[in-house]
Amino acid sequence: MNLVLKKAIRLIVCGVPGRQCSYSTRSRGYEVVIGGGGIMGCSSALFLAQRVQPSSICIVERDPKYQQASTPLSVGSIRQQFSIPANIQLSMYSSEFIRNIATHLQVDDNDPPDVQFIPGSYVFLATAEGEDGLRDNFKVQKDQGAAVELMNPHQLKEKYPWINTEGIVLACRGVRNEGWFDPWLLLSAFKKKVLSMGVHYVTGELSAVAVEDKRVSSVEVTTENGNKEHIGCDHFVNAGGPWASQLALMAGIGDPTHSNKVMRAPLPVKPRRRCVFVIKCPDLITEEFPMLINIDGTYLRKEGVQNTFICGVRTPEHLDHDDLELEVDYSLFDEYAWPSIAHRVPAFESLKLQSAWAGYYDYNTLDQNAIIGRHPVINNLVFANGFSGHGIQQSPAVGRAVSEIVLDGCSHSIDLSRFSFERVVNGQPYKEKNIV
């Protein structure tokens, strides 16, 4: 094939390894195309748009109602209590951002956005077996400047008289920078802001990714009526949430037939279902109530007014499959959540289950930690994936990091080099121990 002709044909991997199609035209081109318009896509767009022409950035989102996206189905809580310094720093920056949301995301002279942030503590409990781990995490958190304190069972009972401290030897409590907010309002505020700046938002399914000379050169977008549009780009950001590995595969990442070992390594991110239960406690608990993390990972916190709470469990491994239907598994409540919270907070021995919902974690099966950075071979493809249940709280800091990786070559405000894709290729997990 002569060279000119070779160049004119772009190969697109269509999500199925080995299945390729070709085309030679593109209707428009952008500096950055972002695949996925959830919180990571919108936050990345914001920080990029602060530094380059906003109209040179394009978000591609298949569902502007976000019916299955992780972001609106999350419980919108933020904490500093992680085991890895970078995670603590990501959340501390994001906490500042969310508390000052009006400054960051106000649009012109409209009313400032309000994400209904409620300051509140996380309280992690530990038995004798978990005590050393809690102390280790506490030390890392203090070293990073996080406002946390250790409590013995006596102090715990004094602060939270409703708690049963049986089996507890130590607790760790966030003193500042923790709380919860409305995820939908946060996403809406980001989206409104980036649209007002001039970022383009294309509704359609990202159906193929063209790779040319080890670079993403364009993407194919299939609209609702079946039309296909080809959009050129200098950089491509994977912000596909639970479906991020499908976007990666479209660029050949994880293709088992590829000759290059690095290209054969798949992005280890899967949709893992998590169920949230809304309950009413008949006894009025008037004292302060934190986000309580029981020793088995079950969480419980107040939601809204009166005695309404939400809770969820760490899904047992044998039930934790990829791609389950988004329907609530009530047996998780009966067999795991309720026994756990009723033991820890006896007021919950009788309660009313009011409603429930299910959503997908963007679950990193390697080490339950974010994958942020460039792909080692396809160098203009940037990952913002795999947050495994702590993504929404880190989204402002991750958006800033993505903008730095795209425009400066690396994330320099917070060193995220340990979060790079290389650890996936080398099979070296970088484990976050505090996963809820």
Ligand SMILES: Cc1cc2nc3c(=O)[nH]c(=O)nc-3n(C[C@H](O)[C@H](O)[C@H](O)COP(=O)(O)OP(=O)(O)OC[C@H]3O[C@@H](n4cnc5c(N)ncnc54)[C@H](O)[C@@H]3O)c2cc1C
């Ligand atoms: C029950 C539950 C509770 C949670 N609680 C918390 C919490 O308390 N704190 C916290 O920090 N995090 C929490 N999370 C995690 C958090 O919600 C996620 O980490 C975060 O929202 C991920 O954002 P995202 O933008 O990457 O993904 P998403 O919000 O899923 O966005 C990805 C977008 O990509 C789009 N997309 C995918 N493929 C394509 C394609 N081919 N073409 C076009 N568009 C595409 C999807 O439609 C979607 O809108 C929770 C999650 C769940 C499910």
